[in-house]
Amino acid sequence: MHLLNRQHGRVALAAAAAGALALSAAACSGSGADDDGVTEDGKIQLTVSLFGTFGYTEAGLEAEYEALHDDIDVVIEGDGVNWDAEYRPTLETSLETGSGAGDVVGIEEQGVVQLFSNSEHWYDLGKDYSDRAGDYVDWKWTLGQAADGTQVGFGTDVGGMGMCYRKDLFEAAGLPTDREELAAAWSTWDGFKTLAQQFVDADTGVAFLDGPTQLQNMLLGQLAGNGDGEMYVDADGNLTLDSAAAQGSVNTILELNEIGAIGNFVSWSEEWIAAQAAGGFAVMPCPGWMPSGVIEPNSGPDNAGKWDMAAAPGIGGNWGGSWLAVPAQSAHPEEAAELAAWLSAPEQQVKVFEAVGNFPSSPAAQADPKVADSTNAYFSDAPTGQILAASVQNFPPLTYSYYHPPVKGAVETVLNGVVDGTFAPEDAFAEIQSAAEEAIELAGGGL
């Protein structure tokens, strides 16, 4: 579901390490349907191939759909699989070779431009479902289109963001602990830096932020969305590392690192996970699916009530939303399209939110009291629904270039290297430049 959701499950990691076997084995073992996608008892089998946490299993949607359609057998697979390391390469290969993809597949925001570009790979959803445009804000609907304008994807969730923080650690450092007060204090990024300085000065022995990655990505999106929309690479594949968003986000990280406000916890590392339970850092930007999906399981019941969530600095953010699409190679594209439309409908988005916290992309679902008035008990009853809805309300859509993911990886790695002392801060931009050039050369032109 989300790029961030790298190692949502240890099982997923095991799968990643074992190579593509996990997905292909799951695909082969299915449940006994033959090549034309019909099971032995004559039902049409539809395979929904996903990554990360879409929440369909948790929300019981598989059984619900089968109860509504007694000629359909839904098989959901790939829950917990890593998007970037595992899922995307396998899906790309399947699309290229014309076989092996699911009947319905999930696509992460960072991959839509790349994967949707060729409309020949996808079943045209616009034919029967063009009226579903009304379920979405414009950008979520149009990002689900191929380069030639064919509608190929239905949006599922959006990654509304807030700040997850530890009240006990803030209190120990003499910072405000009330979420309203904090949101006001760090409504601007200068305000955020002031609080960071104050936390560091208190010298409580723990880090203020977890690490550079999450804050930098949040800032990158905000600056790009507010400005010319440019991040690392433009539409023609040229590096734009001098863009306001790239410069501003990296410089802010360097400044915060200078004052010692950034911890050395690489996102998704074992230490990062351990730090959430041990209180190793005080605050971290978090997408809507993170509080219940990541922090709560990592921190454990002992830390219930210590965490809280406040609105993020600046204009909020959107990190990691997804789409569902039907590959043209599906044996039953019409039935698959019907299933995809149902799974991504506002009512189901609400159910998924209730089950796993993925924030709905449909305004109607966002307005549903089950979403809008939702609170998170583990996070001191923070009104997460409200905070997340506000963060995506006015957030401008971002367009990711084909080359965004490799360059993003290069930038994040260099910044982690600055924090762990491998690179001097003054060399950061030079390192980013050379790593990004290599990434572009490998991923694109030339070789």
Place this chain on the structure above:
Amino acid sequence: MTTETAARAPKWRLWASKADIKATPYALVSPYFILFAVFGVFPMGYTLYASLHAWKLGGADPEYIGLDNYKFLLFEYDRFNWSVFNTLGMFIMATVPQLVVALMVANALNKRLRRPMLWRMLILAPIVTSVVAVGVIFARIWGQEYGMVNGFLELIGIDRIDWQAERWSSWIAISSMVDWRWMGYNALIFLAAMQTIPRNLYEAATVDGASPRQQFWQITVPQLKPVLIFTVFVSSVGGMTMFVEPMMFDSGRLLGGTDGQYQTTAMVLVDILRTHGNYGVSAAAGWLLFLVIGVVAAVNFLIVNRIQGNK
């Protein structure tokens, strides 16, 4: 008529039996060669073909570019050369102590012990644990803030070390993982070989007044030479294709630390394929790795082959 038929039949039989003698052995051994051709020769040939082309997943049709992919890896992409250095370094750091300790352990197990089976099972246990689980546990053991090793260091007054940040420290951590897993396997192979050494050699040596230490170096080690060559060869291939341990040490990432401190060549190969979708360069990296393994195996063979004993 009858005489003619009678003369013919044996001739036909003779031919059939000749064919049987000549062809049947080939037919019987052919499954291996067919499998080897399909899963060995063909992929290697195809990889060679891919390595000579600009070949991107989802890109234009492959275009012949000669040795450009190799040139890129060797002269432009620093990570590749560093990865060969890292791989060799970690191989030596992991394999030498591993084989020495395995030899010692096997020698100890070869003595008369209570419950020999139990000891042998225990020593083999690490090999049946999942390498991913081992990686997760070891990444925790060697963690900076919450790791066990740093906890001990702090107890004796040494500052916490960020094991992932430096080349030497990350290599130590990863070598510990490799050794923990594979030491027992090698020890068991050595043990099996030791048990085939004739007892009378030792008895004769004892009569001549040789100490146990002398017996070990003058009899056991030379007698183990073929097995030593085998384990060194297998360890070379395993060490040079090291992948999961360093990947898990970096929580599943393929870059081996913030600056490739512990990125092995196999990780570079997979990173180029997975992250960048570049078949051509990845295939070239595979062939270069193959050549490196060949050189390393040859060097190891020459070294081990020098082991001599007074026979």
